[in-house]
Amino acid sequence: MSKNLCKNPIVILISGGGSNMAAIVRAAQTGRWRERFDAEVSAVISNRADAGGLAFAREQGIVTAVLNHRDYATREAFDAALAAQIDLYQPALVVLAGFMRILTPDFVARYAGRLLNIHPSLLPAFPGLHTHQRAIDAGCCFAGATVHQVTAQLDHGPILKQAVVPVLPGDTAHTLAARVLTQEHRIYPQAIEDHLRGV
Ligand code: GAR
Numbered sequence: 001m002s003k004n005l006c007k008n009p010i011v012i013l014i015s016g017g018g019s020n021m022a023a024i025v026r027a028a029q030t031g032r033w034r035e036r037f038d039a040e041v042s043a044v045i046s047n048r049a050d051a052g053g054l055a056f057a058r059e060q061g062i063v064t065a066v067l068n069h070r071d072y073a074t075r076e077a078f079d080a081a082l083a084a085q086i087d088l089y090q091p092a093l094v095v096l097a098g099f100m101r102i103l104t105p106d107f108v109a110r111y112a113g114r115l116l117n118i119h120p121s122l123l124p125a126f127p128g129l130h131t132h133q134r135a136i137d138a139g140c141c142f143a144g145a146t147v148h149q150v151t152a153q154l155d156h157g158p159i160l161k162q163a164v165v166p167v168l169p170g171d172t173a174h175t176l177a178a179r180v181l182t183q184e185h186r187i188y189p190q191a192i193e194d195h196l197r198g199v
Contacts, residue, residue: 043062046067147161
């Protein structure tokens with residue numbers, strides 16, 4: 001656990017590369033969240049030991065933890081263990097940043113109002129997986145990303161911020177994902193800062 005406890009700890013959950021998590025950590029540094037909001041990223045937790053983002057978090061001196069969902073017999077058991085780990089930090093915010101797990105209603109209820117997610121589509125369009133390919137296949141002219149409060153329904157909940165990008169001729173899921181990701185790195189820290197500011 002962090003040695004210098006702050007009033008508004010943030011816990012970030014990741015499953016992969018963690019580029020959104022890194023963008024949030026950098027925004028916390030450059031935006032002086034500790035001084036302005038008494039907030040800091042206190043821990044990064046992954047359900048995968050090979051999540052690339054863990055190395056970045058450790059380099060930043062952030063506590064990391066891994067809970068492998070395969071070690072738990074049920075979704076409920078995993079979510080209970082995850083909640084116990086999160087609660088060590090008494091977070092003001094729990095931030096899902098590419099955390100590729102469906103959460104149980106109990107878990108969502110526990111963090112109601114302080115659980116955020118980013119999804120790589122313009123919700124309510126394209127909840128779920130393969131958003132970029134689905135946007136291309138549907139002939140969309142625009143794609144984007146959404147930061148939202150998490151509710152028990154997957155990829156739903158009050159929208160806090162969105163960013164729009166064009167779908168360009170010749171786009172693949174890969175090129176479109178990269179364009180959207182750049183915008184994710186902009187709006188996720190903004191949404192968190194707004195939340196900390198109370199707007
Ligand atoms: C991001 O594009 C994020 O929006 C998406 O996973 C990627 C994680 O990238 N999340 C989801 O699809 C959740 N439904 P990152 O690990 O580099 O932040």
